[in-house]
Amino acid sequence: MKIAVLSRGPKLYSTRRLVEAIEARGYEARVVDYLRCYMDIASNRPAVIYQGKRLENFDAIIPRIGASNTFYGTAVVRQFEMTGVFSVAESVAIQRSRDKLRSLQLLARAGIGLPVTGFAHSTKDIDGVIDMVNGAPLVIKLLEGTQGKGVVLAETRKAAESVIEAFRGLDANILVQEFIKEAGGSDIRAFVVGGRVVASMERQAAEGEFRSNVHQGGSTRSVRLRPEERALAVRAAKTMRLGVAGVDLMRSNHGPVVLEVNSSPGLEGIEGASGVDVAGQIIQFIEKTLVAKEGRVVRPVEG
């Protein structure tokens, strides 16, 4: 079997671990910089071309598309899909996961617990959305932020009004969300592979910070999930149609709520905190999917 890891950084922890896990099973791994892939789109033999050669005979791809490259990255993933290659994350699922509004709408329809969240266009409706989330303190989020950038805590109604006005003045689209204060700056990452939570960790925000992102100084430790939290994470991944997903949850006083579902979840924090070989689980998921869905025989690459 031949698997391509679509990644811009061969030295990144997640990329290295995936390559290791592929090779440990005797398969062939190739790291492909998706921004250097170009495409033959309109021919009857659609192809992805890299370093002057068609990328052929791959059994699967593992997309690791950076948030700032979603557009081109998902075009490359889609092109692989056109050639019949199995992608661990489908291009549409990656796109969905990158838009917080679209994701929450889909999760809500599936009956998944979420923080109370509002969205508005006009600054004339600021009062309405603030009331909808039960007033300040509240959280304001840019639709396409990551790593905690673009997530703001407004402690008072006045602060909320001026931050919303400022963002809207810049034409930025934002979500207004109830602040889950009772979680005390911690949230949970549940790593779902093939319909199962294979690893989980708790992230705790640094002193004086409410965002638990590691990029904002958050720390990680292992955590045992309650059965309803596992079930919620699995349902969230399924709703987003992601075979591999990092589901972020918070323990609110109205039960566990999903914050977001990540389609290229990092491996470093989760493997470190949980001690689980998550990369290996992802490769096993590829094996199972190809065998089950396509009746394919997967075997180590010879020679």
Ligand code: ADP
């Ligand atoms: P990003 O995509 O930037 O990671 P998130 O929505 O995951 O955006 O928010 C970043 C962090 O901010 C979360 O991991 C959590 O610690 C904190 N946070 C987000 N939303 C809320 C909320 N409604 N209440 C309390 N904390 C929140």
Ligand code: MG
């Ligand atoms: Mg997050």
